[in-house]
Structure formats: structure tokens, C-alpha cells
Amino acid sequence: MQKRYHLDVASGLDQLLTDLPSEVILLHSPGGQIHFASHTAPMVFGEGTAVAHTNLFDHVHEADRVRLRNAFTESALKATASSPLTVRLSLPHGIQRWVVAHTQAVRDAAGHVIELHTTLRDVTGQVDLRDRIVEKDTLSHMTNVLAKVGGWYYDIATERYFWSDEVRKIHEVDDDFIPTNDSVSALFTSKDMQAITDATASVVETGTPQVLETATTTSKGNERWLRIFISASFDRGTAVRIYGATQDISEIREREEEMEKLVKELTIQRDLLEEFGSLISHQLRGPLTNLATIADLLVETTDDEERWRLMQALRESVKGMDRTLEEVSDAVHVRRRVHTKSERIDVARLIDSVTKELAPSILEIGASIDVDTSQLPEIVYPVVYFESIVRQLVTNALRFAHADRPLRVHLCTMTHSGDPLLTVRDNGMGMDLGKHGSRLFRLGSTFHKHSSGRGVGLFMVRSIVESLGGEILVESEAGVGTAFTVNLRTHDAEAT
Amino acid sequence: VKKDLIVALVDDDRIYQFTTERLLQRLDVHVQFLWFRDGEEALGYLTAHANDAERLPDILIVDINMPFLDGWQFLDAFLNKKSEFAKAIDIYMVSSSNDERERARAKETAGVLDYVEKPITKEKLAFILSQHH
Numbered sequence: 332m333q334k335r336y337h338l339d340v341a342s343g344l345d346q347l348l349t350d351l352p353s354e355v356i357l358l359h360s361p362g363g364q365i366h367f368a369s370h371t372a373p374m375v376f377g378e379g380t381a382v383a384h385t386n387l388f389d390h391v392h393e394a395d396r397v398r399l400r401n402a403f404t405e406s407a408l409k410a411t412a413s414s415p416l417t418v419r420l421s422l423p424h425g426i427q428r429w430v431v432a433h434t435q436a437v438r439d440a441a442g443h444v445i446e447l448h449t450t451l452r453d454v455t456g457q458v459d460l461r462d463r464i465v466e467k468d469t470l471s472h473m474t475n476v477l478a479k480v481g482g483w484y485y486d487i488a489t490e491r492y493f494w495s496d497e498v499r500k501i502h503e504v505d506d507d508f509i510p511t512n513d514s515v516s517a518l519f520t521s522k523d524m525q526a527i528t529d530a531t532a533s534v535v536e537t538g539t540p541q542v543l544e545t546a547t548t549t550s551k552g553n554e555r556w557l558r559i560f561i562s563a564s565f566d567r568g569t570a571v572r573i574y575g576a577t578q579d580i581s582e583i584r585e586r587e588e589e590m591e592k593l594v595k596e597l598t599i600q601r602d603l604l605e606e607f608g609s610l611i612s613h614q615l616r617g618p619l620t621n622l623a624t625i626a627d628l629l630v631e632t633t634d635d636e637e638r639w640r641l642m643q644a645l646r647e648s649v650k651g652m653d654r655t656l657e658e659v660s661d662a663v664h665v666r667r668r669v670h671t672k673s674e675r676i677d678v679a680r681l682i683d684s685v686t687k688e689l690a691p692s693i694l695e696i697g698a699s700i701d702v703d704t705s706q707l708p709e710i711v712y713p714v715v716y717f718e719s720i721v722r723q724l725v726t727n728a729l730r731f732a733h734a735d736r737p738l739r740v741h742l743c744t745m746t747h748s749g750d751p752l753l754t755v756r757d758n759g760m761g762m763d764l765g766k767h768g769s770r771l772f773r774l775g776s777t778f779h780k781h782s783s784g785r786g787v788g789l790f791m792v793r794s795i796v797e798s799l800g801g802e803i804l805v806e807s808e809a810g811v812g813t814a815f816t817v818n819l820r821t822h823d824a825e826a827t
Numbered sequence: 828v829k830k831d832l833i834v835a836l837v838d839d840d841r842i843y844q845f846t847t848e849r850l851l852q853r854l855d856v857h858v859q860f861l862w863f864r865d866g867e868e869a870l871g872y873l874t875a876h877a878n879d880a881e882r883l884p885d886i887l888i889v890d891i892n893m894p895f896l897d898g899w900q901f902l903d904a905f906l907n908k909k910s911e912f913a914k915a916i917d918i919y920m921v922s923s924s925n926d927e928r929e930r931a932r933a934k935e936t937a938g939v940l941d942y943v944e945k946p947i948t949k950e951k952l953a954f955i956l957s958q959h960h
Contacts, residue, residue, distance in 0.1 A: 608926075616923040616924070616945070617840060617843070617892070617923040617945065618840075618842070619923075620843075620923050620945040620946035621840070621842045621843055621846060621946070623946050624843075624846040624847075624850070624946045624947070624948070625842075625846055627948075627949075628846060628849050628850070628853075631853070640845075641849075644842050644845055644846070647841075647842060648842050651842075
């Protein structure tokens with residue numbers, strides 16, 4: 332009868348605790364010849380194995396014979412008990428069993444050793460269990476290493492922590508680090524620590540395990556993201572121990588963030604494609620269909636004056652198309668040149684050069700432009716793009732001046748949450764964003780009656796800003812004015 | 828004597844207005860032609876003459892892609908006021924777009940007779956006129 336303890340460690344242990352040990356007593360010569368075997372021999376050697384009057388070494392695994400023989404010799408010579416020895420028995424049908432051998436000398440009245448007394452205790456179950464535990468431990472360790480997960484517990488009564496090696500590794504603590512309430516708190520911001528404490532309190536109160544994600548700074552000062560699983564064990568309704576697992580999810584987080592960024596970029600590209608589709612069907616297809624109709628009319632017309640009028644219309648259509656195409660190809664150009672190098676820009680000087688360039692229009696409508704760069708005199712950005720953004724936004728303001736008052740344009744730079752911002756505010760016509768907000772930055776959208784816009788300018792600004800990683804926002808009120816806020820954040824800046 | 832039909836175009840494209848007017852003239856039917864550069868202008872006119880059947884158009888041809896109020900926004904505002912007008916007005920939505928979504932939207936919208944893709948030809952105009960009873 333062979334016992335196996337391979338089910339699981341816990342139930343194996345239970346079984347071991349209730350099992351009576353299988354033990355056999357042998358009397359034998361130092362050479363292994365067995366004179367006597369107790370009646371329990373079949374429990375160790377198996378039913379039907381002849382034991383008495385055989386040689387013990389014939390039952391012992393080849394590799395363990397020498398060690399056992401040495402123990403016997405030692406006992407016989409020194410007349411003492413040998414230290415326990417674990418050896419394997421090789422039994423019929425390929426069965427192998429682990430036993431612990433205790434040998435001592437048996438003496439006659441004169442004190443001479445006459446034979447040896449050996450008890451063999453079957454420890455196969457224990458050895459199996461030990462192997463199993465080692466195997467399990469190795470496996471879980473390997474899994475933990477790969478998943479960057481570590482286990483820990485906190486004993487509520489003693490306020491003691493236990494951290495597994497993986498947890499220590501995740502927090503990059505030294506060997507002499509002892510987790511205590513204070514030393515653990517130091518690894519988190521007070522806000523994050525509060526969240527962990529709250530989650531723990533909820534576990535203690537409700538018994539429902541909690542999972543939370545939090546940032547941490549390791550002992551070596553590295554930023555990491557953790558997922559912490561918290562549960563508790565209870566004794567008669569009172570939580571006694573908090574158990575948990577901590578996983579380093581920095582890599583996962585990083586990948587998620589990258590994915591998000593990619594999705595955002597793709598979404599922009601997809602929107603752009605859709606805008607191009609709509610631009611082609613409206614801004615370009617419109618004039619084209621006009622040309623077709625004019626051509627039809629021309630064919631049928633005999634009247635010279637009418638012919639001349641149609642020719643004029645034809646010319647105007649072609650010119651309009653040409654202008655639209657040119658502006659669109661400019662915008663596409665901007666989209667393609669996304670990797671222009673950033674440089675340090677003296678904002679006031681650059682704005683000044685743009686307004687000088689626009690001076691004729693500024694003078695013509697009597698606009699005043701003031702600039703405040705005191706909060707952020709320098710911006711790191713591709714200079715061509717920055718210039719383009721300023722020119723577009725100022726031109727836009729000039730185009731939509733309010734008829735009743737002189738136009739004032741205010742340009743201002745500042746930092747907000749570490750991002751450089753440019754705002755361009757005017758007291759012009761403004762617009763109802765409820766009506767136009769969603770279309771404002773789209774290609775080919777124009778909102779003002781009789782405007783000369785082709786709807787490419789703001790689209791171009793948005794293209795530049797977004798392709799570099801920033802964004803543009805607008806506030807406006809019909810009859811009051813408009814303010815554009817451009818976040819000039821760049822991907823480059825994030826990387827450093 | 829049968830009164831002239833009044834056809835109104837709501838479209839910001841001046842050339843398109845010019846060519847459509849010419850096409851109407853060549854149809855050999857008596858029509859009056861109105862042109863609004865955008866939805867607001869059209870709404871202003873319609874509201875001002877809401878009770879005057881003589882001056883309200885019989886047919887409105889609305890471009891979807893317009894600055895300021897676009898065609899759909901105009902349509903919403905128009906349908907809200909529809910009951911105030913002294914006569915029924917046929918609405919056609921037009922666009923140079925061959926976008927199926929716009930066509931579907933026009934077909935789904937109650938009060939829109941049809942979606943017409945630009946260019947508007949003499950034949951299409953004749954058909955639109957023939958649909959009016």
C-alpha cells in the first residue's frame with residue numbers, strides 16, 4: 332500500500348498529522364543479515380516481502396547502501412547509536428520508499444556488541460510533501476517573478492509586517508529594511524497612503540477584498556505603479572491579519588499609456604481623413620459641378636453678352652478652386668512636416684515681427700495689438716510653426732473685427748500645469764459656439780457671412796498644435812469677442 | 828391664370844445661384860426666383876412674409892454645406908416655424924457631397940422631399956417643378 336501526498340500541500344499535511352507512523356524494528360548483523368523483524372514489517376516493506384533472514388542491504392537503494400553500511404560499522408565499533416539516516420528502500424514492483432534509520436548496538440552481559448538494533452520509520456509522505464512544497468514554492472516564486480507579484484501580510488495585534496522577497500524587490504528596499512507603519516508610509520504620497528488605509532479599513536469592516544492601483548516611489552527613488560490586492564483573515568468576526576499581494580504594473584501602465592497616445596493619434600488621423608473627404612466633396616466638388624453646369628450653358632448659348640457673363644463665372648470658379656487647392660496643400664504640408672526641431676523662441680520678438688508683417692491690415696482697420704510675455708518670455712517650439720500659429724490667430728482676429736468698435740487684440744503667454752500657453756483674445760464679432768463649436772477647427776468650415784475665409788486657417792493651427800502633442804481651445808461669445816488658448820506642449824518636452 | 832411658381836435657393840455659392848437661375852430660365856416655365864446667401868437670411872425672409880402666400884416660395888432648395896447656419900440647422904429652425912407659414916413649402920436638400928449619410932438623413936427627415944446631388948441639371952430642376960402640385 333503506497334501513500335501519495337500529491338493532492339495538495341494542505342490536505343497532505345492534514346493526512347500526515349493523523350497517520351500513525353509506520354515503523355519496523357530489525358535486529359541484524361553489522362553486515363545486514365536480519366535475524367528478527369517486528370510484525371510491522373509489511374507496513375514498511377510492503378505485504379508479501381520476506382524480511383526476516385534476508386539481508387537489509389538487498390532492500391536498500393544502491394546509492395544509499397554505502398552510507399547505511401558506514402552507519403552500521405560505526406555503531407558496531409563504537410557501540411553507540413548512529414545519528415538518524417534517511418535512505419531509500421527499493422521494493423518489488425519498482426516501489427521506492429523513504430525511511431529514517433536509527434541504529435544502535437545490542438550488547439551482551441559482558442558489554443560486547445552482539446548485534447544491531449535498527450528502526451526504520453517510513454517518511455515517504457513527509458519527503459513527498461517536502462518535495463511538493465519545494466516544487467510549489469519554486470513555481471510560485473517563478474510565477475511571481477514573471478508577474479512581478481509579491482505577497483505580504485500585516486498582523487493587526489502585533490502591528491508586524493511580513494514582506495516576501497518579491498515585495499521587497501518591487502519597493503527596491505535594502506536587506507536591512509524592516510517594514511513598519513512608518514517605513515511603509517514613506518514609500519507612498521500621503522494621498523495614496525490614505526487610499527490604501529481606506530481600502531484596508533473597508534476590507535476589515537466588510538470582509539470584501541479590495542484592489543487598488545497606486546503610484547509609489549521606491550527606496551531608490553524610482554517611480555512605479557502598483558496594483559495592490561488586500562484581503563483579511565478573521566477570527567470570530569474580528570479581522571486579525573491583513574493579507575495582500577502587490578504587483579508592479581509600471582510596464583503595463585506604460586504600455587497602456589502608449590496605446591492611448593497611439594489611439595489618440597490615430598483618431599486625429601481618422602478625423603483628418605474624414606475632413607479631407609468632406610472638403611473634397613464640398614469645397615472642391617462644389618466649384619467643379621459649377622464648371623460642368625457653366626460648360627453646358629455655354630454650349631447652348633448664342634447670345635454674346637450671355638456668353639461673356641458665363642465666361643466670367645467660369646473664370647471666377649476656376650480662381651476659387653485654385654485658391655482652395657493651394658490652401659489645402661499648405662495644410663497638408665504642415666501635417667507632413669511634423670518632426671521639425673524645437674528651439675528657444677523669444678516670444679515678444681517673434682510676435683513683433685509677425686505684427687510688422689501684418690501692419691498694412693492692422694493699420695487699415697485701426698486695430699491695436701498688445702503683447703504680454705512677462706510670465707513666459709521664452710517658449711521652446713519649432714519656430715516656423717510658432718510663427719504660423721501667431722500669424723493665423725492674429726489674422727483671424729483682424730478678419731472678424733466688430734463694426735462698432737476698434738479692434739483690440741491681446742496676446743499673452745504663460746505656464747499652466749507646466750505647459751506653455753499662448754492666448755489670443757479679441758473684442759471682435761465673436762460667435763455662437765453652440766452653433767459652430769464642433770466645426771470650428773475643421774477643414775473647409777467658415778462661419779461668418781461674406782467672409783473671405785476658405786476655412787483652412789484654424790484647421791492648420793489645429794493641425795500643427797495637435798501633431799506636436801498640444802491642443803487648442805476656444806471661448807467666444809457672439810458680439811463680444813473670441814479667445815483662443817493654444818497649449819504649446821510638445822512630445823519632445825515630455826521625453827526629457 | 829395660374830400663378831408663377833416661386834423657387835428659392837438657399838446657398839452661399841454665387842456662381843451656383845447664377846447657373847441655377849439660368850437653367851430655370853431655359854426651362855420655358857414661368858417661375859420667380861429668390862436667392863438667400865445663408866439660412867439666417869432665408870429664415871428672416873420667410874418669417875417676415877409668413878402670412879403672405881403671394882411672396883412665400885413654393886419650393887426651397889437648401890444647400891447642406893453653408894457657412895454660419897448649415898443646411899440642417901436651417902431645416903430645424905424652418906420645421907419649427909412650419910405651421911406659421913401661409914402655405915406648404917416643398918423642401919429639397921442639395922449638396923455636392925455624395926456622402927450616403929447625408930442622403931440617408933435627408934430621406935429620414937420628415938418634411939424633406941428629396942436629396943439632390945449637385946450639379947443640378949435642367950432635368951433635375953424640371954423634375955422638382957413637376958413634383959409640385
